[in-house]
Amino acid sequence: MNRNYIPTWYKQKATSIDVNKIASLGFKLVFCDIDNTLASPFTKIPSDEVISFIKSFKENNIELVIISNNKEERVKTFAKPLDVKYIFKAKKPNPKNLIKFINDNNYKTNEVLAIGDQIMTDVLCANRAKINVILVDRLEQKEQLITFFPRRLDIFYRKKLKKRNLLKEF
Numbered sequence: 001m002n003r004n005y006i007p008t009w010y011k012q013k014a015t016s017i018d019v020n021k022i023a024s025l026g027f028k029l030v031f032c033d034i035d036n037t038l039a040s041p042f043t044k045i046p047s048d049e050v051i052s053f054i055k056s057f058k059e060n061n062i063e064l065v066i067i068s069n070n071k072e073e074r075v076k077t078f079a080k081p082l083d084v085k086y087i088f089k090a091k092k093p094n095p096k097n098l099i100k101f102i103n104d105n106n107y108k109t110n111e112v113l114a115i116g117d118q119i120m121t122d123v124l125c126a127n128r129a130k131i132n133v134i135l136v137d138r139l140e141q142k143e144q145l146i147t148f149f150p151r152r153l154d155i156f157y158r159k160k161l162k163k164r165n166l167l168k169e170f
């Protein structure tokens with residue numbers, strides 16, 4: 001299996017991630033996906049749970065940036081109540097938008113963490129950018145036509161990772 005498909009850590013649910021632990025590990029910047037990571041693709045605005053999760057990053061002096069392959073309107077509408085920077089049409093797994101943000105804002109790659117639900121986009125992108133990544137389970141089980149094939153591959157690789165004991169709990 002491609003080593004770039006192996007996440008640094010795994011957590012079932014993004015909002016269950018211990019933000020104090022992220023801070024204690026020295027991370028200063030976190031890139032977080034929206035769809036199926038923070039919310040169902042059918043939910044336009046963040047829940048109270050997500051708002052307080054994002055707030056805990058600010059309390060720990062960690063910059064959180066929303067990074068999504070989705071279009072501007074979806075990303076902007078979701079990010080606005082959270083009062084965070086966002087990158088739309090990010091073209092993950094291409095890491096160039098992440099790398100540009102890291103360099104423009106003078107972060108070191110070992111200070112940067114990504115959170116996402118897809119091996120073929122989020123995990124691959126983070127590993128290409130040489131940053132750590134937490135893989136989470138997707139929130140919405142209902143299939144969207146556009147994600148049918150990536151989803152099948154994601155299930156296949158998750159099974160493989162589990163079998164080889166490569167999903168390290170965060």
Ligand SMILES: [Mg+2]
Pocket residue numbers: 033034035036037116117118
């Ligand atoms: Mg996603």
